[in-house]
Amino acid sequence: MEINCEQLDGNIYKINLKGRMDILGNEDIDLKFSGMTAAPRKLFIVDLSEVxxxxxxxxxxxxLSAKATHNRRGKIAILNPDSQVKKILLMAGIDLVIPIIDTLDLAIAAMH
Amino acid sequence: MAIYELLKELYFKGELSLWESHTMTVFVAAIFATVAAFLTIRLANGLLKDSQQARLKIASINHALFDAVILINERGIIETVNPATERMFGYKDKELIGCNIKMLMPEPFASEHNGYLQQFLTTRIPKIIGKTRREVLGKRANGDIFPMDLVVSEMINNGRSEFIGIIRDMTDYKHAELEITKLRQIEQQRLKTMQYELEMATRVQKNMLPSDFPLYPKHKEFDVFASMVPARQIGGDFYDIFLMDENKLFVAIGDVSGKGISAALHMAQCMAHLRMLSLYESRPHKILRKLNNLLCENNGSGLFITLCCGILDIQTGEFIYSNAGHNPPLTNAINGCFEFMPVPISIVLGYMKDVKYKSLMVQLNPGDTVFLYTDGVTEAENQQQDLFSDERLLKLLVTSGEMTAQTIIELVNAEIDRFTEGSEQSDDITMLTLHYLGV
Structure with a gap:
């Protein structure tokens, strides 16, 4: 799995994930993901379009990162997952704690 | 000389007297001899110089060597030693030269050495001469016996045998070897202990899941069966089945995030909480709410659990159920053929406190089935990384026909095996079937 992070205006960090988020894939990006979503950063958009x-x-x-972010009064959103991934996210009730948003503009808006 | 004769003949054309001819021959021969001698002496001096230089070089190498180099004659008498020998054995060279090499050996080797030498000289069968290094014991001046690494070669000098021994002191190496062996043994022991503990843990874990089917043979109103096949020795999936009272049967299926021992511990904790809560709470959504709050306490390790649980009223066939982030179960009770049950969407257990869960109800009639499973079923992969999927599971159940709780699960397991074609199992595969038979 691949991961990278870009900084958008207004201190919003967009984390782009690519590949399969299974046991092995998760191992590849776990620590980096934690690092990228660590304090003092507060606003995150997790782009799952390529997962x-x-x-x-x-x-x-x-x-885990959502929990930590909310504890710091930050915000986190998931951007544009594909239909299969979205189904799994909805089933787990993830959207109840992390909003799932279709477009980048709306996601940025949600950060304010 | 024949050429000389020919030249003489050609030049003087036979005008020389015998005396003149002979004298000339003597002079020429003398000149030749002188020149030849001169050249030979020069060559010899050159060779001698080379030989001396070579000797000096060998001597300086010998002198500088870290290893001990000892030269002995065929009677075992030490002829030369290098400084390393002095250091290694703790003698000065004059204490060694002229003595028998056996003074540097402990018993019984010292007494046997002369015999070995004799044997080699007579039979010419090398035991250690010219062969690869040998580990032997040496004796220092202070009496210490130490391990050494020895190579011996033979030289023939003026028809007599001489032997060169090159010796390395192995004391330090031996110590290191011993340490390594000790460490290795400790590691082995640790590994064995860990493996044993892991096996014990697996057994304990397996025993936690009710598996002594049929669980309630006296109860003809229902037929329930479940199976959990862990991906590795220790799994995170679990299920539970028990009678809350004579009229209510509790079933649950869950999946702890993570793998290995910590997942197993969380699973055990969750099952214990579940059983305890069901003693005084009979509404599934309330059970989940309380369970969630319990799990959120001390949840530093980020433990999340998906759970689906339900309570069957044996008399009426009412099945009330609730869900926390788990896969929706299947039933044929709603429309006569299998479909996914509607589930109240809620977040997984352990994420945050005071989450509200909801219960739903489905009416089971005699012959109806509820099928619960974990994502290990639908996310089982084949070699091409295709998933078993919800659709395939649904299709399988729809075409299953009249089956007992056990045979349905056996059917799905067999189909998963067939589909994955021996790919390694990546997640626990857990299923629970509740078949209602009515009063």
């Missing part, structure tokens, strides 16, 4: 599969281990990574 083609997510297992429970991947959900855990997302939930």
């Amino acid at each position: 083609n599969f997510i297992a429970s281990i991947g959900l855990r990574t997302l939930l």
Whole structure:
């Protein structure tokens, strides 16, 4: 799995994930993801448009960072997952704690 | 000389007297001899110089060597030693030269050495001469016996045998070797202990899941079966089935995030909480709410659990259920053929406190089935990384026909095996079937 981070205007960090978020894929990006979403950063958009599969281990990574972010009164959103991944996210109730947003503009708007 | 004769003949054309001819021959021969001698002496001096230079070079190498180099004659008497020998054995060279080499050996080797030498000289069968290094014991001046690494070669000098021994002191190496062996043994022991503990843990974990089917043979109103096949030895999936009272059957299926021992511990904790909560709470959504709050306490390790649980009223066939982030179960109770059950969407357990869960109800009639499973079923992969998928599971159940709780699960397991074609199992595969038979 691949990961990179870009900084947008207004201190918003966009984290781009690519590949399969299964046990092995998660291992590749776990630590980096934690690093990229660490304090003092507060606003995150996690771009899942290039993730083609997510297992429970991947959900855990997302939930952990969401929990930490919310504890710091930050905001986190998921951007544009594909239909299969979205289904898994919805089933786990992730959208109840991390909004799932279709476009980047709306995601940026959600950060304010 | 024949050429000389020919030249003499040609030049003087036979005009020389015998005396003149002979004298000339003597002079020429003398000149030749002188020149030849001169050249030979010069060559010899050159060779001698080369030989001396070579000797000096060898001597300086010998002198500088870290290893001990000892030269002995065929009677075992030490002829030369290098400074390393002095250092290694703790003698001065004059204490060694002229003595028998056996003074540097401990018993019984010292007494046997002369015999070995004799044997070699007579039979010419090399035991250690010219062969690869040998580990032997040496004796220092202070009596210390130490391990050494020895190579011996033979030289023939003026028809007599001489032997060169090159010796390395192995004391330090031996110590290091011993340490390594010790460490290795400790590692092995640790590994064995860990493996044993892991096996014990697996057994304990397996025993936690009810598996003594049929669980309630006296109850003809329902037929329930479940199976959990872990991906590795220790899994994170679990299920539970128990009678809350004579009229209510509790079923649950869950999946702890993560793998290995920590997942197993969380799973055990969750099951214990679940059983305890069901003693005084009979509404599934309330059970989940309380369970969630319990799990959120001390949840530093980011433990999340998906869970689906339900309570069957044996008399009426009402099945009330709730869900926390888990895969929706399947039933044929709603429209006569299998479909996914509607589930109240809620966040996984352990994420945050005071989450509100909801319960839904489905009416089971005699012959209806509820099928619960974990994502290990639908996310089982084949070699091409295709997923077993919800659709395939649904299709399988729809075409399953009249089956018992056990045979449905066996059917799905077999189909997963077939589909994955021996690919390594990446997640626990867990299923629970509740078949309602009515009163």
